[in-house]
Amino acid sequence: MDFVDRRTALRAGLAVGAGLAGGALLGGPGAAAGAGRPGAPAWRPSGRPVLTHGVQSGVVGPGQSVIWTRADRPGRLVVEIGRRPDLRDARLVPGPVLDAGGDFTGKLRLRGLPAGERLHYRVRVTSLDRPGLASEPLTGSLVTGPPTRPGRRHRADVRFVWTGDIAGQGWGISDEFGGMRIFEAMSRCAPDFFLCSGDTVYADNPLAETVTLPDGRVWRNLVTPEKSKVAETLTEFRGQFAYNLLDRHLRAFAAQVPQLNQWDDHEVTNNWYPGEILTDARYTETRVDVLAARAAQAFHEWLPTPGDGPLYRVVSHGPLLDVFLLDMRTYKDPNDGNTYADPRRGLLGAQQRAWLIRELKRSTATWKVIANDLPLGLIVPDGAAAQEGIAQGDDGAPAGRELEFAEILGAAHRAGVTGIVFLTADVHYTAAHHYDPARAAVGDFSPFWEFVSGPAHAGGFGPNTLDGTFGPQAVFVHAPPRANTSPAEGFQHFGEVHIDGASGALTVHLRDRDGASLWSTTLPAADR
Incomplete structure (x- = not known):
């Protein structure tokens, strides 16, 4: 794809906030899927990361968006985004490390997106202690704003x-x-x-x-x-x-x-x-x-x-x-x-x-x-x-x-x-x-x-x-x-x-x- 080039991807990977200082959420550090519900199991350090609260996107401005998720443990946020619902044309964009300081939440700010289109994205969090081990993905979509000065x-x-x-x-x-x-x-x-x-x-x-x-x-x-x-x-x-x-x-x-x-x-x-x-x-x-x-x-x-x-x-x-x-x-x-x-x-x-x-x-x-x-x-x-x-x-x-x-x-x-x-x-x-x-x-x-x-x-x-x-x-x-x-x-x-x-x-x-x-x-x- 041509709308997220390598420079944009690298810049986006750095332009994120994963949160500030603080303790863990509901039920101890990194409550697992279903966090907040009684009896939610604790995460196992050697297991696969779990995305606990879905995905969200935020409006920033022309050609930009923010993608959000939360994991049950430390890991690196990775986003794939493309025009096709099946994401076969998607470009992978690395994001920040999610950690306890930000309650394992993380955001990735994407720039250089095409105007006036529905884009589809897939979100994973990869393990820090077991390279190649990633969460089950969650998908979403967003509509970018129209061109600023069209005819x-x-x-x-x-x-x-x-x-x-x-x-x-x-x-x-x-x-x-x-x-x-x-x-x-x-x-x-x-x-x-x-x-x-x-x-x-x-x-x-x-x-x-x-x-x-x-x-x-x-x-x-x-x-x-x-x-x-x-x-x-x-x-x-x-x-x-x-x-x-x-x-x-x-x-x-x-x-x-x-x-x-x-x-x-x-x-x-x-x-x-x-x-x-x-x-x-x-x-x-x-x-x-x-x-x-x-x-x-x-x-x-x-x-x-x-x-x-x-x-x-x-x-x-x-x-x-x-x-x-x-x-x-x-x-x-x-x-x-x-x-x-x-x-x-x-x-x-x-x-x-x-x-x-x-x-x-x-x-x-x-x-x-x-x-x-x-x-x-x-x-x-x-x-x-x-x-x-x-x-x-x-x-x-x-x-x-x-x-x-x-x-x-x-x-x-x-x-x-x-x-x-x-x-x-x-x-x-x-x-x-x-x-x-x-x-x-x-x-x-x-x-x-x-x-x-x-x-x-x-x-x-x-x-x-x-x-x-x-x-x-x-x-x-x-x-x-x-x-x-x-x-x-x-x-x-x-x-x-x-x-x-x-x-x-x-x-x-x-x-x-x-x-x-x-x-x-x-x-x-x-x-x-």
Whole structure:
């Protein structure tokens, strides 16, 4: 094959992170296949390596991808990738050594991939003490982004799905209720990639073995030691991600659909912010900064992230789409009444705010999707007097964290930026919000949409109240009749975005757990 040459292969083999310092996962060093389940056997040093949690791929940018796996013992990651499903044309690319310091996880960053194609890959881990002995292979596939500057007539369609909030509020994997079957429904959409809008795990929501549902049925959770208490140690944070991959639907989805992952609060603990000291009696480690550092390490070890630089970044997906991934947690100011007048404070921080304005102005993509893990206009309280999100319930001029977004939206408007769409999750229901300066307390921005989806597999809540500062209107809402409805009762959601290559029009479907479209709209391209 010609798309992974020798230089690329060698470079890719060095451009990986196999993790940082820490202990072993579930059940001692290198738990074997089925790790996390009671009674999993220990690995034998002389035996064949076993890949314990499937394979995943991550979106990096044009011509690049990340391949991830985990083994049950030290070994070297090896990837074969090609155009043919049978991999008879595959090129072998050596990867890093997986060891205990990275919890036996490893990632291989591939460059020089062809644009706009489905590629197939095969993953093995080879033994370090017995050359030639390798694990049974696992296979997957991924779709690379389209060419960045094709002719207008050759623009390819773009399709992706998004949701968030996985295994929250005590609802874990229950095979009797179909597991996390929303991932099977998302797979049927044949997306180019998956955007997880935060709460990739629930490190602060322990699982009970059984939960009685309102109709008398019993929900039985698969429970592991790491999911039996709030996560505090590095091993416990790693166990949150390992747990989700025990679900067959999620594991199959991850092997076929590349990911873009954000983090929000539950990767660490509910509604956290830097510098916070917890008063929750469940925690012996009360310094949130310590917990967040451990959570971030597990996040990068167990998800196919690029592993370098800040969490916020822009990912270009051909001429039709740029995705702006925000980090609304790492630089967040303390949760208070959110009515201050200081424009230097906020969720994003000065550097990320300047980056977003700069990159929105630079973008030539038809659509600029801003992935905000906290909704823009919904009021999300943190207790009686504090606010977790951007809005605070005052419909007047921007104040508090709203000042950040007034600056961003105003700068984009004055620069003539078009095609801005916000995608979010967090509030555990699905909705479509249209924002218009004609309804707003501030007029210096262009009309735009924000689409909300989720949860993927967690308690259903909502709806929340909209703050009128930016003139939102709830055009569609689908929320449960009571708080913390189980996945067995429905009200699990994902969104699908399709951008037509010929017209540039963007269509959004808000779908339920089974993939049925609850509501949709099509937005025309401004540059046509």
